[in-house]
Amino acid sequence: MNLKETDLPGTGKKFEIETRSGEKLTITIYDDGRREVYHYGADNPEDSISKISLTDEEARYVSAIIGGVTYKPTPLENIEVALGDLIIEWYKLEPHYKAIGKTIGELRVRQRSSATIIAVVESNHSKHINPGPDLLLTAGALVVVIGERLHQQQIRQILLNGSA
Structure with a gap:
């Protein structure tokens, strides 16, 4: 600008x-x-x-x-939707995330966090609804996860560090 x-x-x-x-x-x-x-x-x-x-x-x-005084938009990746104790969160996979280049199965997301990846939207806008364990995570993808707050904290660590 x-x-x-x-x-x-x-x-x-x-x-x-x-x-x-x-x-x-x-x-x-x-x-x-x-x-x-x-x-x-x-x-x-x-x-x-x-x-x-x-x-x-x-x-x-x-x-x-x-200027956002009357309404401040919330970027999609920061939105939380509360469903009882369940929360849906969106995580954008930044280039430095250790989960990039690994499959959902390799990361053992469900076993390590009890959270479930319900969708992945690639940076080219292709969508994977209810992705299986063979889906490879790529930089810039938006990962949609459902779980309780503790589970969300654990999956955040898995995506960032490759481990819980």
């Missing part, structure tokens, strides 16, 4: 933001409190796709929404 800030003497200030995707957002804050927001596509950074004008109050409200 690139950010460019420009003073507009007697008028306000202009901010230009270029996103990772190559899109551009220009926000002009006028001294009277108005804001103008322009959106430019990656394919034509000179012609705006859209424009919106906001009052000071509207801009502050939108800012709170975007």
